[in-house]
Amino acid sequence: MDPRTSAQDVMRCDLCETAVVQMHCDTCLVNLCTACVGKHMISDESKDHKVVKIQARKSTPLYPGCTTHAKDQCRMYCNQCDIPVCTSCVASEKHLGHKILKVLQVLDERRNKIKKDVTELNETIYPTYQDIASDVQNRMSQLEKEYGDLSTAITKHGEDWHREIDKLVQKLKAEVDEMKNTQLQTLQKQLDEINKTMSDIEDEIDSLEMIRDTNDLSKLFSVTLNVNLYRNLPNKMILSLPKFMQGTIHEELVKVFGALSSSSLTSDKHGYSMKTTQKSPEAGSSPPVKQLFDQPETVTTIKINIQAVYSLISSQLYNVACLSDEEIWTSGNDNTIKLFSIKQGSLLKSIKTKLGNSPDDIAVTKSGYLVYTDYDDRTVNIVKNEKIEEVIRLQNLKPDSVCSTSSGDLLVTMISDDYKQTKVVRYSGSTEKQTIQFNDKGQPLYSSGVYVTENRNLDICVSDYGANAVVVVNWKLRFRYTGHTPAPKNQPFSPRGITTDSQSHILTADGNNDCVHT
Template structure:
């Protein structure tokens, strides 16, 4: 959405389309800045231009100029010809017998029609589409949860199979060991008997040699030996070795044994949506379970990041998180192991102001000093947005995959939220009403999108969480809860949401996390021994990850049942 034409921006000059409106031409019904007045008058010197202050512009109707007769104004309207008429048109024979009406009456009828259309669009059609979009978003979330559970079930089934296979392999190997030991013991016993005979034969040979060499006739005469005993050779033992015959799985049999998926489908409801009626999800359709807050949130894991100061954390998956701090290195950590998996250096060498993960798993980061928004794809950095008059602060990824970026003007006097489709600006949110700013002038701001598509900004200087709907219309401002854990003023930093549309924000002054519902009502604090919590994110299982600024640690906290 172009901020110059946005309903949330101030009115701009119709000529230069840049400066704020100051003057008005009552003759031509044109809004002008002071610099463009002379140019407007000089373009058409044939008619008198009545230039007045914008606040003093005429409220009386300006009749349209006749397209047939020069310098004539049309006060009548021919319904048959569907055209405005001046007095000269009426006097001609062209419209004799036609049904004529005063043009103001026609305009009034047209105005009534437009107002009715406007009311219907505003009060019926637009809310209906908003409700449809909300329900479709819920279905998408349900779809993600359902397929995630499906993948988990398949993985667990595979683990069971692996466990059964491992047990069967262990059993077969144990049987192999028993067979081997039995046959080995038999052969060893046989070998011992043969070796004994060999020893006995050696003794007999030595005895006979001694007798042959002896001169003692009595000794020689008494030599006795049993040659036949040794001619009777031992029984030959040949072990029969077992064979392993692997079971064969024919094509398609594995899927039958392991399990298969029923095909998915998409159906359409012939009755469709109905205007002005809240759309309900069918009872049979899978729904996200309602989760309750734990009485005592608990810290599950702590990850040491190694930064001098830690600022941001973003979930890549339920197993991995990205972090950034007061250096030009962004680090990817394993959540379960706490080990460093990857490091990425920013392209400019500046600190990343904020980080987020895209729908396809790429890392997005804002470079405040370089005035760019960047995407890391396969460890290569691509500048997707380059700004001139604005600097990017916080950023997040919407449910549709677009980027929401908080921008501050170079002079630090203006702040707005812009939604980008790739590098194309499609929406700008800056003002509450016509010219009252929504956000303060400070740089300390973070942003997220709630499950109901609200846009939530933590504004540190304002001491508030500012929430607008997807159309940019203000919904509420949350300014903290009393009593605070340390009785300090509300100082919001990082912000995230969960599957229940709770909004969670880090309060760095009170060492806690505030949980509020989607309408801005305070629910509870999370403390868990936190110290200077600054960055937040949550995973698909509603685990909360808190970046502690001074301790340089990320804590994984479970707070929902």
């Protein structure tokens, strides 16, 4: 029978099931008629029955029973132990000297905390997930359009060719569709996860609102608050579309017609930010561009003791690599790589190099493993569980700089024994995947002495201090940067360490002018 379209009966006594309810036992949570009150009071004399009029039900606090003293109720609260306690517990040595509060006082604080969490879920977290879901859907639509544009470009270029290249055109379009479907499937999977999380948040809100007004203190203290779980927003997927590079008509059709560059789909844990209650024109759009400091700000100073391998050379710090927001690896011209806490400035761990040589460069892989280059040994090594494994061994070349890419590959710069050749090589594990050494005219891209990093847009950025230039490559040379005039000290541009930020800006240290170029 549908209660919305049928007459509803009045509330009946839970004991006799016939008389109309007039009273309520706040202890046992049962409804009673006046005739059954006495019967109920003697049904279990071990309980302190609180019988009130039905209109005043849930007005009596239900104190939780003590787990240590079975017959006692917990009317107090130990602030240090964060648990309800009875008077016997308070008198015991276990809580001696602890701050004891009235449980009803803590109850009000807990109710306020639940109310605050429900408000945050309703007004901040859930709307943020709605915005993220909308963003993913919009990106999927944009992805459809851009891949469509890509297919159109391929088709238009194919129309300029003869009939025999139709098969090649279809093959390339199939690759586009495969890349598109792969990225769409990944985004759809993320969208499904986001929708599920939003459903979980709705359930959490309903659950918390239901229990918030209960007078059953056991339920209030036993409820698990999961709001912190939902504050951890999903990673934002960073899409990289393939590029169609057209060729000219030639008998070697496969080489000159054109090919697709590889696509990528990476995850950015900082891609989304929590929605604020204050509306702004940029709400729901991409993260705001962070401005560089006009003046440097010192967060922590860490003292690093370095003992140079050769006693005649002064001790110097060469490299820093971030393991996380709170920990950094450092290396200098000694044989020890050290892990420090950024906040505390304390030494957490030390790793000695395999052969006692000073590492030329260090990096942290996508999986969190330490990697270092040994110039003298011609090797690139990885540290797993404090054990050093050789990953790459070179012949007639020496490794210099190293960085870990968003795909998990390693970019290694290397120089020949006669110092006449310098190149950047991409490795997947120990397998060489790509070599970057010459431009389109067969001329060397780099001189001796380079540092390397990968930008978020997948450009390979090299600081070439032998040529006083920053060289940026993505399959082919994009541009060279040779500094600007006037420099702070009017000295020649001398790029050294290089990195990129979340906005794909390239930053390099200028050793001659004591500044950072961006």
